[in-house]
Amino acid sequence: MTVGQQFEQKWQENSGKIIRIRQIAELPGFLEGIVRSYGHHGNMPIVMAGLPKTWSDAISQGSAQAAYLWAEGGDKERFRQYCEGSTLGVTGCAWAAADAGSVSLYSDSEQSLLPSLLPPIHAVILKESQIAETFQSGLQAMYQHAKETHFWPSLIKVIAGPSMTADIEGQLILGVHGPQDVYAVIVEE
Amino acid sequence: MPERQRIAKEDETVVARVQLFVTCLADMVRPQAAIAAVRAMERRGVNVEFPSNQTCCGQFSYNAGYQHEAAILARHFLEVFETGETGHDETEIVSLSGSCAAMVIHSYPQLLFDDAMEQGEPLSVAEDWKRRAQAVGTRIREWGTWMGKTFGSAQEKGHHLPVAYHLGCHMRRLLPPSGELTNMLKAQGILAREPDDADQCCGFGGTYSFTEPAISTALADDKLKNIDKLVHDQGAVCLTSADLGCLLHLAGRQRRQGSPFPACHISELVDLADQNRLTPEHIESLGDEGRK
Amino acid sequence: MGQLPFDPRPWPIRRNQALQDQTMRHTIGFVTRRFALAKRDVYRKNPAIEASRQAAVGQKRQAIRDMPRLLEQFRAQVEEHGAQTYMAAGAHDAIAIALRIARQAQAKLVIKSKSMVTEEIELNQAFESAGIVVRETDLGEYIIQLAREKPSHILAPAAHRNRHQIDELFHHDASQQGIQPPVSDEIAELTHYARFRLRQEFLRADMGVTGGNFLVAETGTLVLITNEGNADMVTSLPRVLVSIVGVEKIVRDWSSLVQIIQQPAMSGIGRHLSSYTTMVHGPRQSASAEGPDEWHVILLDNGRKALLGTEFEDVLSCIRCGACLNVCPVFREVGGHAYGSVYPGPIGIVETPLLTDLQVLPEIPSTLCTLCHACLEACPMDIELPHHIVALRRLKAKRRLNARRLDWTMRTWARFWQTPQGYRRSVQIARLAQRVSRQPRILHSAPGLFGGWFETRDMPAVAAETFHEWWPKHHHTGASEK
Numbered sequence: 001m002t003v004g005q006q007f008e009q010k011w012q013e014n015s016g017k018i019i020r021i022r023q024i025a026e027l028p029g030f031l032e033g034i035v036r037s038y039g040h041h042g043n044m045p046i047v048m049a050g051l052p053k054t055w056s057d058a059i060s061q062g063s064a065q066a067a068y069l070w071a072e073g074g075d076k077e078r079f080r081q082y083c084e085g086s087t088l089g090v091t092g093c094a095w096a097a098a099d100a101g102s103v104s105l106y107s108d109s110e111q112s113l114l115p116s117l118l119p120p121i122h123a124v125i126l127k128e129s130q131i132a133e134t135f136q137s138g139l140q141a142m143y144q145h146a147k148e149t150h151f152w153p154s155l156i157k158v159i160a161g162p163s164m165t166a167d168i169e170g171q172l173i174l175g176v177h178g179p180q181d182v183y184a185v186i187v188e189e
Numbered sequence: 190m191p192e193r194q195r196i197a198k199e200d201e202t203v204v205a206r207v208q209l210f211v212t213c214l215a216d217m218v219r220p221q222a223a224i225a226a227v228r229a230m231e232r233r234g235v236n237v238e239f240p241s242n243q244t245c246c247g248q249f250s251y252n253a254g255y256q257h258e259a260a261i262l263a264r265h266f267l268e269v270f271e272t273g274e275t276g277h278d279e280t281e282i283v284s285l286s287g288s289c290a291a292m293v294i295h296s297y298p299q300l301l302f303d304d305a306m307e308q309g310e311p312l313s314v315a316e317d318w319k320r321r322a323q324a325v326g327t328r329i330r331e332w333g334t335w336m337g338k339t340f341g342s343a344q345e346k347g348h349h350l351p352v353a354y355h356l357g358c359h360m361r362r363l364l365p366p367s368g369e370l371t372n373m374l375k376a377q378g379i380l381a382r383e384p385d386d387a388d389q390c391c392g393f394g395g396t397y398s399f400t401e402p403a404i405s406t407a408l409a410d411d412k413l414k415n416i417d418k419l420v421h422d423q424g425a426v427c428l429t430s431a432d433l434g435c436l437l438h439l440a441g442r443q444r445r446q447g448s449p450f451p452a453c454h455i456s457e458l459v460d461l462a463d464q465n466r467l468t469p470e471h472i473e474s475l476g477d478e479g480r481k
Numbered sequence: 482m483g484q485l486p487f488d489p490r491p492w493p494i495r496r497n498q499a500l501q502d503q504t505m506r507h508t509i510g511f512v513t514r515r516f517a518l519a520k521r522d523v524y525r526k527n528p529a530i531e532a533s534r535q536a537a538v539g540q541k542r543q544a545i546r547d548m549p550r551l552l553e554q555f556r557a558q559v560e561e562h563g564a565q566t567y568m569a570a571g572a573h574d575a576i577a578i579a580l581r582i583a584r585q586a587q588a589k590l591v592i593k594s595k596s597m598v599t600e601e602i603e604l605n606q607a608f609e610s611a612g613i614v615v616r617e618t619d620l621g622e623y624i625i626q627l628a629r630e631k632p633s634h635i636l637a638p639a640a641h642r643n644r645h646q647i648d649e650l651f652h653h654d655a656s657q658q659g660i661q662p663p664v665s666d667e668i669a670e671l672t673h674y675a676r677f678r679l680r681q682e683f684l685r686a687d688m689g690v691t692g693g694n695f696l697v698a699e700t701g702t703l704v705l706i707t708n709e710g711n712a713d714m715v716t717s718l719p720r721v722l723v724s725i726v727g728v729e730k731i732v733r734d735w736s737s738l739v740q741i742i743q744q745p746a747m748s749g750i751g752r753h754l755s756s757y758t759t760m761v762h763g764p765r766q767s768a769s770a771e772g773p774d775e776w777h778v779i780l781l782d783n784g785r786k787a788l789l790g791t792e793f794e795d796v797l798s799c800i801r802c803g804a805c806l807n808v809c810p811v812f813r814e815v816g817g818h819a820y821g822s823v824y825p826g827p828i829g830i831v832e833t834p835l836l837t838d839l840q841v842l843p844e845i846p847s848t849l850c851t852l853c854h855a856c857l858e859a860c861p862m863d864i865e866l867p868h869h870i871v872a873l874r875r876l877k878a879k880r881r882l883n884a885r886r887l888d889w890t891m892r893t894w895a896r897f898w899q900t901p902q903g904y905r906r907s908v909q910i911a912r913l914a915q916r917v918s919r920q921p922r923i924l925h926s927a928p929g930l931f932g933g934w935f936e937t938r939d940m941p942a943v944a945a946e947t948f949h950e951w952w953p954k955h956h957h958t959g960a961s962e963k
């Protein structure tokens with residue numbers, strides 16, 4: 001099994017959903033489909049953060065739905081409101097781990113955690129080359145990088161599945177505070 | 190020193206020599222279990238010694254937090270089972286309870302060391318007790334596991350009688366794996382089935398069974414529900430275990446509820462099988478002495 | 482010595498209430514067995530975990546021994562990142578510090594993610610009497626906050642309540658808030674109500690409070706683990722963040738974190754990771770879209786450091802995974818409330834009396850454990866729970882905290898059985914008593930301490946011929962039928 005396949009399997013075991021796309025042009029249509037099937041009523045259905053420019057441009061231009069991208073120097077309050085009112089949050093990720101089926105996101109000037117937190121659906125877009133074999137090796141690499149650059153993001157968030165609870169009668173329910181659906185969109189290189 | 194039969198090495202019919210630790214519960218309320226164990230061993234050519242000064246391993250006191258009281262019984266135990274040549278004697282001690290064997294192995298060394306220190310003995314004395322306890326600990330085995338290991342499971346019988354088998358917590362978690370025991374039973378035509386949730390405690394817990402009867406009994410009822418299932422789904426004809434404490438607790442609960450079900454020590458089943466009397470009727474009459 | 486809140490009702494009342502609560506017993510039995518099975522599965526399918534676990538145990542033990550130095554290192558690190566740190570010796574100190582921070586920040590609404598330590602210091606009560614609204618945001622914690630109860634399981638705080646009872650609580654809450662109540666008592670609808678209700682408060686809150694799963698001394702990192710995502714709300718949204726963490730949560734360096742970080746999820750719920758693992762390094766960097774402007778870390782001792790260098794030191798390695806609760810037969814039977822402590826289960830009956838030098842709930846090591854050793858087998862940190870439970874019982878006996886009847890019975894028992902003559906006499910006495918009480922075969926009652934057995938069970942009488950009595954005859958005649 002390749003690292004990518006292992007990630008896929010684990011991510012799905014964690015109740016996450018998987019999409020594989022060949023080229024970035026397929027992305028907008030797919031994201032639109034998600035928003036449509038969930039139903040949306042506000043004026044900013046999609047919020048984005050931490051995506052390469054080519055990806056966010058493709059989404060903004062290729063989609064009939066309005067999409068807002070967090071950018072360095074952006075208005076924090078306004079972004080928060082957009083996130084709260086949106087249906088789909090789209091983010092990149094710093095790295096993923098195959099054995100745990102997880103993705104890791106950082107909070108810094110260009111990347112934001114809010115799209116992965118406030119909307120009911122989160123889609124994280126990643127390349128197969130970002131997937132570490134194990135969560136442990138990913139953490140080690142992250143540490144090496146932080147040491148070399150003398151920089152730690154103030155917040156790091158590791159996501160391994162949708163927000164879930166079994167607090168009422170032990171029954172598993174998705175989407176208690178964070179997203180009820182998480183998609184990992186793997187872009188094949 | 191207890192009386193002891195010395196066996197000449199060249200005696201071919203003697204396959205092993207063991208000391209029997211009968212345990213207080215078997216001795217007093219289920220001697221049939223100990224008698225059956227002796228018969229089963231002697232039939233196989235084992236020379237069984239019974240150091241008759243033995244009393245109890247002291248686990249009741251130990252678990253309740255009465256360390257000094259437990260140490261008194263532990264010292265007595267060592268004196269009874271030691272042969273005088275500490276560290277050289279390799280005679281195995283077979284115990285009719287897994288839990289008591291675990292007590293000797295795991296708790297004695299530290300218990301005796303601590304108690305000696307607390308009583309103001311010099312360190313050398315405390316260490317000596319510890320060493321003696323460790324030496325005896327290496328010799329003690331649970332009876333069924335010892336039987337399985339010593340006699341293997343050669344003569345497989347064709348038919349198998351299903352029984353509900355309760356593996357007690359200390360035997361499960363503190364002694365070496367006891368697969369040889371169930372294999373030995375199988376060779377005797379006894380199919381030992383564990384109930385659902387087998388690894389959950391039956392609630393006996395020694396002193397706990399009379400200091401906290403409500404919880405102890407709630408646990409017994411859970412266990413009995415799963416045993417009932419074995420009876421209904423698999424036709425288990427009795428409940429058996431290598432630990433009498435658990436058995437008395439579970440059987441005592443059934444009797445109080447007016448639904449007595451045959452319960453016996455594994456040794457009694459082996460003894461019956463040896464005599465080709467392994468039938469539900471014979472098993473039922475095992476407890477007769479106590480049932481009328 | 483630490484201070485811990487406790488249920489002042491006597492043990493038999495707590496116990497009986499628990500045993501009568503069939504809803505709770507059913508849910509707790511179901512949840513604990515499922516968690517325990519999942520744990521076993523994840524270890525079986527991933528044998529490589531075991532090496533990590535063992536490394537984590539060794540490193541955690543060492544970190545506990547080095548605690549004072551590592552705590553200083555941690556403080557220096559996070560302060561360099563722009564946070565403030567505080568040492569709180571006891572519960573009152575921690576409360577006072579937290580209140581001071583809240584007042585300075587003029588906080589009116591505080592949101593919390595689940596934290597055992599804030600239960601331990603009773604933060605909610607203190608804030609509420611200071612006029613500050615505190616909102617629990619973990620679904621289970623939120624439910625019990627509405628019901629004004631304590632958690633019944635570390636991982637599933639509201640496991641004792643069923644959907645109908647929760648629906649009632651939510652309806653009451655909705656009418657007070659003037660909002661739409663849940664549309665039905667379906668669990669998904671109840672959860673949806675909580676999401677909507679709590680979302681408003683997440684967005685409005687001025688201050689957030691978290692606990693912490695790990696503190697990394699080397700890097701100045703706080704790690705939080707949740708499944709609901711509420712800790713991410715709490716760390717991302719309010720302008721002030723206060724983290725209150727027990728001093729024992731310290732690990733030395735990043736590589737120790739790597740070994741231990743998956744243990745809570747693996748051992749607690751049988752997953753490689755919980756849904757969310759959040760690492761906080763400092764307050765918001767100026768251009769970030771989220772994170773607090775201020776971050777305060779309160780390190781709580783409350784009786785923990787007193788265990789350093791004692792035979793109980795390993796208790797400080799606990800990662801609160803809940804595995805010991807999940808396998809404990811007694812916990813499965815009575816749930817968390819019967820313990821009377823914020824820390825239930827095997828670790829709770831050890832920790833509660835220890836942190837308070839046996840001042841609080843000294844009965845629980847005796848009343849809530851059968852010594853089955855399942856907890857020892859389950860604990861990923863190899864904490865010697867059964868051994869400590871016996872040690873605590875020993876301390877109780879020594880300090881004469883037991884009923885006199887128990888003392889007397891144990892002493893008399895040992896006195897009789899330390900010699901073969903005494904043992905024989907005890908058999909004779911038992912037989913005599915059985916004759917007098919006319920119970921020749923089956924006993925239905927017995928005097929003194931042993932009476933407890935007969936409340937619910939029978940017992941065969943002492944045999945007409947004990948094995949001791951049988952043996953000499955057998956031995957002399959050589960009467961073994963071969």
Ligand code: SF4
Pocket residue numbers: 748798799800801802803804805806828859860861862863864
């Ligand atoms: S004592 Fe062990 S099993 Fe229990 S919560 Fe702590 S770490 Fe987990």
